[in-house]
Amino acid sequence: MNLRKGRPVPKSARRAPRRRAATPARREARDTRPLLDRILDTPHLAQIVPRLQPEMLHRVIQKCGLEDCGELVSLATPNQLAAVFDLDLWGAGRPGLDEQFDADRFGLWLEVLMESGASVAARTVSKMDADLVIAALSQHARVFDPASVSSAESGCDIGGYLVVATRTDSWDAIAAVLAALGDEHHDYFHRVMSGSRRLSNAGFELDGLDDLLGDRDQVLFDLAVDREQRREQQGYVTPAQARAFLQMSRQLPLGRNTTPPSNPVARAYFRAIESATEPEAQPGASHPPADSATPLAPENTADAVAAFADVLLKAGVLPQQPRALLDGPREGRPSRLARIQAQLQAAGETDPAAYAMRSQELAYLANTIVAGCSIQGRPFTAQEASDAAVAVCNLGLEHWPLHWLPADARRGRSAADGATVLPDHFLAGQDLVGVFQVGWAVLYEHVCMYTAGRLVEIVTRLPSDVLEVHAGLDDLRLELARHWQDGAPWRARDDLDALAILDMPAWATVLGLIDECPVIHAAMGASTRAGTLAVSASAFEFISETTQIGSIRDWMESMPEILRR
Secondary structure (H helix, E strand, O other): OOOOOOOOOOHHHHOOOOOOOOOHHHHHHOOOOHHHHHHHOOOOHHHHHHHOOHHHHHHHHHHHOHHHOHHHHHHOOHHHHHHHHHHHOEEOOOOOOOOEEOHHHHHHHHHHHHOOOHHHHHHHHOOOOHHHHHHHHHOOEEEEOHHHOOOOOOOEEEOOEEEEEOOOOOHHHHHHHHHHHHHHOHHHHHHHHHHHHHHOOOOOOOOOOOOOOOHHHHHHHHHHHHHHHHHHHOOOOOHHHHHHHHHHHHOOOOOOOOOOOOOHHHHHHHHHHHOOOOHHHOOOOOOOOOOOOOOOOHHHHHHHHHHHHHHHHHOOOOOOOOOOOOOOOEOOEOOOOHHHHHHHHHHHHHOHHHHHHHHHHHHHHHHHHHHHOEEOOEEOOHHHHHHHHHHHHHHHHHOOOHHHOOHHHOOOOEOOOOOEOOOOOHHHOOOHHHHHHHHHHHHHHHHHHHHHHHHHHHHHOOOHHHHHHOOHHHHHHHHHHHHHHOOOHHHHHHHHHHHHHHOHHHHHHHHHHOOOOOEEEOHHHHOOOOOOOOOOOOOEEEOOOHHHHHHHHHHHHHHHHHHHO
C-alpha cells in the first residue's frame, strides 16, 4: 500500500533545525513549518496521539521529518512504535525488491528519542523487541567482556561490557541510551548486551562443508520473517509474494478448457488474513499510557481524532478517499470502467457478502501492485495502484474466456467488438483475483510483449541511413530482443533512450507500453502530430478496454512512419 527512508545527514546539519519542547508563543513565532505547528497546537494532543493508527503517525513522520517529530514520538505507545518501526526501518532499493533493515535509520530514531532525555529514551527502548535492538546494535558496535580482549582494544565501558563502535553515526545517542538502560532497566540491558556479545564473535571456522548464514545475518533474516508474518496479518503483501503472483498471472493459460484453480499465492494470503488476531491485539491498538493527561470522554476523543485526521487530509499527508467504483459516466462520456461498475453494483444489490469480499480482493490486488511492481521506474502511489487494479479487472471481465462460462450461459455472450458479455451477477460467484489475472495476462501478451516484438521488427527494418546516424538503435534492437525473449521487455527501458533522439513522444509512448504494468501515455496521441516535443510524464491512463488495445496496435502500425520523419 510502500515510503522514503533516507540515511541520516551529518549531525552538524541536522541539530540546528531540530525542535525542542516549545511554548505556544514560540510555536506561533515559527512560520517555516506550518503543518507541524498546527499539529503540535492541536488541543488534547497527548490523548490523540496514542489513539492514532500507526500508518497515520508514520505519514506525519514522513511528511514533517523524523528529526522534527520528537514531541509526537514521545507521546506514542510502545505498540504504536513497534508498528511504525515495521514501516519505517525497512526499505528496498527499488520497487519489487525485498526490504532490508536500515540500521542507520534506527540510530536516528534513538537520537530523536534522546531529545526527551536519556531516561525517557531508555524506558521507550526497554519496551521494544529485544531482538530488534540487538540486531540494530550489532550494525553499530561490537560488544565484549573486558577480560576477553587485549588492552589494545579501544572502546568504552558500559555496565561492565566493552563496547567498540564500528560506525560514528548516532554513536553518542546509542551510548547514552545503553548507559541509561544499564542504570534503570538491568534485566533488559543485560539481555541486549549478552545478545550483542554473541553477535560480536568472529564466526566459525570455514571447513567447506556448510554454507550457513552468520549470526548477524541470521538475526536480520529472522527479524524480516517475523515482520512479514505480522504484516500479512495486517493485510500487507510481501514483495516476494507480489512478484510471484504477478508473474504467475502473466502466464495464466487462457486457452485451457476450464477455469484454472485459484492462485496459490492469493489463497495463502486470504488464509493468513482469516487466521489473523483480532484488531485489538494488533500493534497501535493499545490504550494510552496510564500517566497521560486526564482522558477525554469517548465521544470527545473520536471528534478530536477526526479533527486531527482532517488537518492531515487537507495538508496532503493522508491520501484522498479512493474514487467511488460505482460513479457513473462523466462529461457525457461512457465510463471506461462500465463493466466492473455494473458488476459490482449488481453484487452489492443482490449479495452484500459477495460485494464485501470483492472489496477485500481489490484491496489485495492494489497492495500486490504496490509491493511487486513499478510504474515509470518508480513505486506506485496508493491511488495509482487502486486505479490500476480496477482497470485491469475491467479488462479481465471483457476478456473472460467464453468457454469458461457454463454451457447454458454462453449463448449470445460475445459482443460485436469481441468482448465477452457476462451474466449480470457474475461477480456474485466469481472472485476478482481470477478476473484480474485474466486482465493482467491480456495486458502482458497483447500490449507489453506485442509492443516489444513489433518494435524489434520496426527497428530492424529501418533504412540503413537512419541506423548509421543513430548507432544506438542497433544496441536497442539487440537488448530489447534479448529481454523480449526472456519475457521481461521492461528491463530494456534504459536502452530505449535511442528512440528519444528520433521522436520524444514515441519514446515516452513505448516506455509506457512495455512497462511491468503497461499504460497508455498521452504522448501516443502527440506522437502523430509533427512538431510535438514534450508531454507531461504523469499524463497516462491505465488500460481497461479492448478498444484501447486496438488503438495501441493502430499506433504501432504508424510507428515506422513516425520514426522516419
